[in-house]
Amino acid sequence: MGLVVQKYGGSSVADAGRIRAVAERVVGAREAGNEVCVVVSAMGDSTDELLDLAQQISDVPPARELDMLLTAGERISMALLAMAIAELGHEARSFTGSQAGVITDSVHGKARIIDVTPGRIRGALNAGAVAIVAGFQGVSQDTKDVTTLGRGGSDTTAVALAAALGASVCEIYTDVDGVFTADPRIVAAARRLPATTYDEMLEMAANGAKVLHLRCVEYAKRYEMPIHVRSSFSQRPGTVVASTWRRATEVSEEESTMEQPIISGVAHDRSEGKITLVGVPDVVGAAARIFETVAEAGVNIDMIVQNVSAAGTGRTDISFTLPQADGPTALAALQGITAQTGVDNIEYNDQIGKISLVGAGMRTHPGVSAKFFGALADAGVNIEMISTSEIRISVVVQAGDVDHAVTAVHTAFDLDTTDIEAVVYGGTGR
Amino acid sequence: MGLVVQKYGGSSVADAGRIRAVAERVVGAREAGNEVCVVVSAMGDSTDELLDLAQQISDVPPARELDMLLTAGERISMALLAMAIAELGHEARSFTGSQAGVITDSVHGKARIIDVTPGRIRGALNAGAVAIVAGFQGVSQDTKDVTTLGRGGSDTTAVALAAALGASVCEIYTDVDGVFTADPRIVAAARRLPATTYDEMLEMAANGAKVLHLRCVEYAKRYEMPIHVRSSFSQRPGTVVASTWRRATEVSEEESTMEQPIISGVAHDRSEGKITLVGVPDVVGAAARIFETVAEAGVNIDMIVQNVSAAGTGRTDISFTLPQADGPTALAALQGITAQTGVDNIEYNDQIGKISLVGAGMRTHPGVSAKFFGALADAGVNIEMISTSEIRISVVVQAGDVDHAVTAVHTAFDLDTTDIEAVVYGGTGR
Numbered sequence: 001m002g003l004v005v006q007k008y009g010g011s012s013v014a015d016a017g018r019i020r021a022v023a024e025r026v027v028g029a030r031e032a033g034n035e036v037c038v039v040v041s042a043m044g045d046s047t048d049e050l051l052d053l054a055q056q057i058s059d060v061p062p063a064r065e066l067d068m069l070l071t072a073g074e075r076i077s078m079a080l081l082a083m084a085i086a087e088l089g090h091e092a093r094s095f096t097g098s099q100a101g102v103i104t105d106s107v108h109g110k111a112r113i114i115d116v117t118p119g120r121i122r123g124a125l126n127a128g129a130v131a132i133v134a135g136f137q138g139v140s141q142d143t144k145d146v147t148t149l150g151r152g153g154s155d156t157t158a159v160a161l162a163a164a165l166g167a168s169v170c171e172i173y174t175d176v177d178g179v180f181t182a183d184p185r186i187v188a189a190a191r192r193l194p195a196t197t198y199d200e201m202l203e204m205a206a207n208g209a210k211v212l213h214l215r216c217v218e219y220a221k222r223y224e225m226p227i228h229v230r231s232s233f234s235q236r237p238g239t240v241v242a243s244t245w246r247r248a249t250e251v252s253e254e255e256s257t258m259e260q261p262i263i264s265g266v267a268h269d270r271s272e273g274k275i276t277l278v279g280v281p282d283v284v285g286a287a288a289r290i291f292e293t294v295a296e297a298g299v300n301i302d303m304i305v306q307n308v309s310a311a312g313t314g315r316t317d318i319s320f321t322l323p324q325a326d327g328p329t330a331l332a333a334l335q336g337i338t339a340q341t342g343v344d345n346i347e348y349n350d351q352i353g354k355i356s357l358v359g360a361g362m363r364t365h366p367g368v369s370a371k372f373f374g375a376l377a378d379a380g381v382n383i384e385m386i387s388t389s390e391i392r393i394s395v396v397v398q399a400g401d402v403d404h405a406v407t408a409v410h411t412a413f414d415l416d417t418t419d420i421e422a423v424v425y426g427g428t429g430r
Numbered sequence: 431m432g433l434v435v436q437k438y439g440g441s442s443v444a445d446a447g448r449i450r451a452v453a454e455r456v457v458g459a460r461e462a463g464n465e466v467c468v469v470v471s472a473m474g475d476s477t478d479e480l481l482d483l484a485q486q487i488s489d490v491p492p493a494r495e496l497d498m499l500l501t502a503g504e505r506i507s508m509a510l511l512a513m514a515i516a517e518l519g520h521e522a523r524s525f526t527g528s529q530a531g532v533i534t535d536s537v538h539g540k541a542r543i544i545d546v547t548p549g550r551i552r553g554a555l556n557a558g559a560v561a562i563v564a565g566f567q568g569v570s571q572d573t574k575d576v577t578t579l580g581r582g583g584s585d586t587t588a589v590a591l592a593a594a595l596g597a598s599v600c601e602i603y604t605d606v607d608g609v610f611t612a613d614p615r616i617v618a619a620a621r622r623l624p625a626t627t628y629d630e631m632l633e634m635a636a637n638g639a640k641v642l643h644l645r646c647v648e649y650a651k652r653y654e655m656p657i658h659v660r661s662s663f664s665q666r667p668g669t670v671v672a673s674t675w676r677r678a679t680e681v682s683e684e685e686s687t688m689e690q691p692i693i694s695g696v697a698h699d700r701s702e703g704k705i706t707l708v709g710v711p712d713v714v715g716a717a718a719r720i721f722e723t724v725a726e727a728g729v730n731i732d733m734i735v736q737n738v739s740a741a742g743t744g745r746t747d748i749s750f751t752l753p754q755a756d757g758p759t760a761l762a763a764l765q766g767i768t769a770q771t772g773v774d775n776i777e778y779n780d781q782i783g784k785i786s787l788v789g790a791g792m793r794t795h796p797g798v799s800a801k802f803f804g805a806l807a808d809a810g811v812n813i814e815m816i817s818t819s820e821i822r823i824s825v826v827v828q829a830g831d832v833d834h835a836v837t838a839v840h841t842a843f844d845l846d847t848t849d850i851e852a853v854v855y856g857g858t859g860r
Binding site: 016019020050053054056057058061062064065066068069071072073075076078079080082083084086087092093094096099120144146 | 446449450480483484486487488491492494495496498499501502503505506508509510512513514516517522523524526529550574576
């Protein structure tokens with residue numbers, strides 16, 4: 001009983017049959033006595049089809065008009081879902097981002113939400129109707145133009161509305177059963193996590209786990225809005241993400257007598273490359289000069305490792321990782337300043353992978369790092385770089401080592417399940 | 431020089447290539463020194479595709495949600511047109527009906543425009559941009575919901591915006607060269623009318639000519655906004671419709687030394703059926719009872735003919751015409767009251783056609799009716815019903831007689847062209 005926000009992604013509303021299935025789920029929540037607000041993405045590949053139309057007209061379409069075009073997608077899916085709910089005998093009213101009060105800045109294509117004023121949504125709910133809101137879109141505060149929120153936009157819309165409406169939970173429906181201890185495509189014995197914390201989820205999302213976008217988790221953390229990630233293709237519970245593990249288990253309503261596990265999971269990421277600057281003069285400002293150059297090229301970097309100078313050489317090596325797509329840009333920028341930096345050589349390797357062990361428990365349990373490195377050594381995996389946060393340890397390894405490194409670490413930390421169901425229904429792990 | 435509103439229909443923006451062609455025409459008008467506001471329909475068959483999606487979900491979708499769905503179509507075409515104009519180096523900004531200030535009542539699916547507040551359009555034009563507006567849609571004054579205007583909605587949007595902005599002309603682009611003296615598919619020698627009046631255009635539209643919707647012409651007449659109907663596939667002038675023939679020829683800028691012709695054209699309509707009530711008792715209230723019954727069934731009727739009673743019988747026959755689609759409904763309603771009306775028999779004939787001669791000149795030129803009936807008699811066409819307005823004479827004939835009746839009348843009133851170009855480029859006459 002309460003107010004529930006549900007978000008359905010493009011694969012959940014890909015055709016009329018799936019839209020009807022979503023309608024049944026929405027009506028189920030309504031008939032259980034909840035007020036229900038639903039956020040939808042565009043149907044299946046329809047956004048790509050609209051982008052293709054735009055490309056037929058212009059290589060670089062004006063951002064304002066691209067937003068106007070793309071927001072047609074959610075308009076279609078939300079109206080169809082409202083019709084499907086009406087077929088089941090319940091009233092539903094659909095609202096654009098603008099009508100729903102999703103106020104953003106004016107950065108077309110990746111606008112940020114700056115306020116949510118859901119007066120019309122509240123009115124629809126008060127009238128007993130299901131409110132359906134277009135995800136991914138808003139209206140700019142200054143110019144009143146239609147904006148889109150960029151990657152992860154619909155998830156963020158859902159969390160923002162849930163916070164503004166004071167919902168008890170924001171349910172995010174996807175094509176997998178929740179967040180797993182590792183990618184089930186790699187680790188057959190990976191387990192679904194019934195509960196986890198915002199901080200752990202942020203580390204997992206930032207380090208390769210794709211089930212939730214970083215941005216939506218950040219928003220949920222700021223407003224302490226519990227997220228329940230679950231499958232739209234089953235009735236099984238998924239993963240509840242909240243401020244603490246205790247709070248998350250309360251919201252999930254799954255029976256649980258366990259203490260919070262030390263380790264939540266093992267994430268991996270094959271999308272990065274590594275640049276190594278060999279023989280960087282060990283002088284004040286050298287690193288600053290290098291990373292200013294990379295930043296000016298518009299490249300975001302991830303891990304940075306610098307060793308102490310080898311005795312007597314006055315030179316050191318600096319390595320950093322970055323998205324593979326940005327590799328050529330960063331290389332070109334750095335090669336342009338070799339004369340000023342005095343670097344001997346620049347190396348680039350895109351055949352790497354990153355393995356991250358994430359767990360709030362490692363704050364208070366010594367020996368986690370030692371066990372992690374030991375498991376990798378036993379598996380014969382060479383470590384190229386290491387970085388840590390308070391609740392995460394990451395290593396860079398050769399790309400070919402990723403799969404058995406993840407499996408070995410998963411086993412070493414006793415994460416393997418013995419629950420047959422979890423294995424069978426593990427889903428795709430996305 | 432001035433402010434021009436241009437409206438392009440679905441066939442004019444059916445794909446990327448046609449959208450680029452429209453963009454070139456818009457930019458041409460802009461570079462000629464005009465402020466340009468463009469109203470667009472949805473691309474080609476896209477509205478039908480959206481309707482098909484809705485039908486997959488619901489046989490009777492809620493009207494509010496159907497409007498939300500269908501308005502996605504213009505959003506797509508207008509954003510793409512804005513991109514195509516930007517590709518040609520001009521700024522263009524697209525606006526939904528709501529953003530453009532098209533305020534309507536709350537009758538979803540066939541809303542009526544009650545106000546136009548084009549502040550944002552004026553702002554875009556002042557900034558030197560081309561303003562592009564979604565046709566066919568508005569926002570309801572009371573509920574702020576998205577509405578659609580129904581049949582002819584985009585033409586009406588264009589005329590309403592032109593009036594609100596104080597445009598010098600509203601150009602309606604279609605797939606034919608303008609309004610013709612008859613349907614060129616029937617009369618090869620039909621001529622394009624360079625100019626005509628609202629009143630004549632209303633009579634032609636109401637009697638089968640399909641090039642402009644009645645509703646848009648009514649709106650133009652009320653605000654005295656000249657309409658220029660022309661082809662989006664050629665640069666030829668079309669037909670200007672204005673309050674007087676003199677005013678229309680001024681706007682058209684075509685050289686013309688002619689006086690206003692007595693007859694504008696010959697319209698025909700094969701979409702009606704005829705119901706005859708045989709032996710209606712000649713008592714007070716009989717006709718009222720009959721037509722109240724038809725009206726309560728939701729059927730609009732067109733012509734009504736009642737003869738005087740045959741001497742001594744105390745009974746008469748009443749015939750009326752109505753859309754063929756409404757024939758069965760009207761018949762069933764009338765058969766339900768035969769006991770009360772005392773009618774002997776009810777006959778229905780859907781194998782009829784209506785021929786209408788339209789011309790403002792017939793007000794002041796006697797003998798038009800005689801010449802019309804004479805031409806039909808010479809062609810061996812039997813007249814079943816006759817009705818007249820101040821500037822129109824209509825007859826109902828057998829369906830099989832329509833083609834040669836139209837041709838005979840067209841020739842009799844000297845409407846046949848000797849201009850080869852007009853014959854060759856006559857288009858489809860729609």
